[in-house]
Amino acid sequence: xxxxxxINEVKQATEFVTRIISxxxxxxxxxISILQDIQTQYRYLPEDILxxxxxxxxxxxxxxxxxATFFRAFSLTxxxxxSISVCLGTACHVRGGRSVMEEMERQLGIKNGETxxxxxxxxxxxxxxxxxxxxxxxxxxxxxxxKVSSGKIKKLLAEYSKETSRSKK
Amino acid sequence: xxxxxxxGIRTVVPEGTTVLEAARDLGIAIPSLCxxxxxxxxxxxxxxxxxxxxxxxxxxxxxxxLPASDGLVVITNSERVRKNRKVLIExxxxxxxxxxxxxxxxxxxxxxxxxxxIKDKNCILCGLCVRYCKEQMQSGGxxxxxxGTSRKVATAFGVTPQECRNCGGCEWICPVCERACTAANxxxxxxxxxxxxxxxxxxxxxxxCSESVNARGxxxx
Numbered sequence: 001x002x003x004x005x006x007i008n009e010v011k012q013a014t015e016f017v018t019r020i021i022s023x024x025x026x027x028x029x030x031x032i033s034i035l036q037d038i039q040t041q042y043r044y045l046p047e048d049i050l051x052x053x054x055x056x057x058x059x060x061x062x063x064x065x066x067x068a069t070f071f072r073a074f075s076l077t078x079x080x081x082x083s084i085s086v087c088l089g090t091a092c093h094v095r096g097g098r099s100v101m102e103e104m105e106r107q108l109g110i111k112n113g114e115t116x117x118x119x120x121x122x123x124x125x126x127x128x129x130x131x132x133x134x135x136x137x138x139x140x141x142x143x144x145x146x147k148v149s150s151g152k153i154k155k156l157l158a159e160y161s162k163e164t165s166r167s168k169k
Numbered sequence: 170x171x172x173x174x175x176x177g178i179r180t181v182v183p184e185g186t187t188v189l190e191a192a193r194d195l196g197i198a199i200p201s202l203c204x205x206x207x208x209x210x211x212x213x214x215x216x217x218x219x220x221x222x223x224x225x226x227x228x229x230x231x232x233x234x235l236p237a238s239d240g241l242v243v244i245t246n247s248e249r250v251r252k253n254r255k256v257l258i259e260x261x262x263x264x265x266x267x268x269x270x271x272x273x274x275x276x277x278x279x280x281x282x283x284x285x286x287i288k289d290k291n292c293i294l295c296g297l298c299v300r301y302c303k304e305q306m307q308s309g310g311x312x313x314x315x316x317g318t319s320r321k322v323a324t325a326f327g328v329t330p331q332e333c334r335n336c337g338g339c340e341w342i343c344p345v346c347e348r349a350c351t352a353a354n355x356x357x358x359x360x361x362x363x364x365x366x367x368x369x370x371x372x373x374x375x376x377x378c379s380e381s382v383n384a385r386g387x388x389x390x
Contacts, residue, residue, distance in 0.1 A: 047326055060310070065312070
């Protein structure tokens with residue numbers, strides 16, 4: 001039963017990727033857009049899918065791999081449901097961005113760049129988000145949270161994990 | 170056809186010729202690492218820099234990627250070029266002191282100290298192997314992975330790809346693996362062990378013995 005499920009999933013994934021690639025007329029120039037769409041769907045770039053992309057675009061695998069490793073927007077390891085970016089830029093650093101990062105690491109039990117074992121959160125640092133007046137800034141799933149203090153973090157994380165458990169029901 | 174001037178010599182070359190090719194046709198030696206006549210110009214190592222006169226001012230450009238254009242005035246061995254080149258060689262040696270090609274270059278261009286922290290990466294990212302694999306072998310088995318300080322030449326997912334035909338071309342063309350510097354200990358990052366340079370005061374019959382020419386005459390090694 002479980003095996004069937006996986007085979008079905010693989011088939012679905014293959015079809016999904018083929019659909020994306022044909023939407024871009026299988027042009028090698030559209031590689032980045034294709035990878036972006038795949039990243040949005042799976043939150044990371046699985047190896048077999050990258051192999052499929054390379055074959056269908058007629059590119060050497062290393063070229064696809066090179067692009068996938070070059071941009072920070074792409075990830076080769078599975079990422080959590082919510083991505084947390086803590087700004088460590090100059091302004092945020094001065095306003096205590098580092099202690100926010102440390103508190104995040106403590107609360108989530110992971111290091112910068114890692115994902116929680118329950119696949120809920122991925123923690124990473126960014127160098128500037130251009131919202132220095134709000135510093136220290138934390139961005140979770142694209143929404144900005146300004147003037148974050150270590151005290152606020154617990155509430156913030158609880159909000160997102162609650163939301164997830166609610167949507168599961 | 171375009172007319173350019175290299176070191177005061179006027180020369181007519183076909184359009185699309187690079188300054189490096191034009192200079193070498195004239196017998197003017199410009200050192201280079203990432204250039205190979207069989208591969209596309211890349212401009213990664215910057216060792217082939219020349220000075221381009223623009224009126225009162227001048228700029229430093231990599232000659233291997235600089236196309237000859239009408240009226241271009243190039244100086245290949247000015248004080249400024251030599252000074253800049255020395256820094257470039259220092260940087261290259263500091264990232265890869267085990268290359269004999271680089272140690273020779275350092276010796277020939279009078280680099281006698283390395284002012285940068287030595288971080289042996291065993292690679293100068295010249296891209297010769299990557300271009301060889303792609304352009305000469307039509308293979309594309311290796312390429313650049315990552316970026317910035319973690320950029321390196323690698324295969325996808327760390328496994329030898331199907332495209333690889335084990336031709337060994339990447340190893341053959343590499344300025345690091347081809348000739349490794351085997352000096353037991355490097356002083357200050359420099360080897361100097363095989364600087365068997367014979368100084369020739371005047372070179373009457375030039376046979377383009379080496380590409381290590383400086384203003385004081387030919388040096389043969």
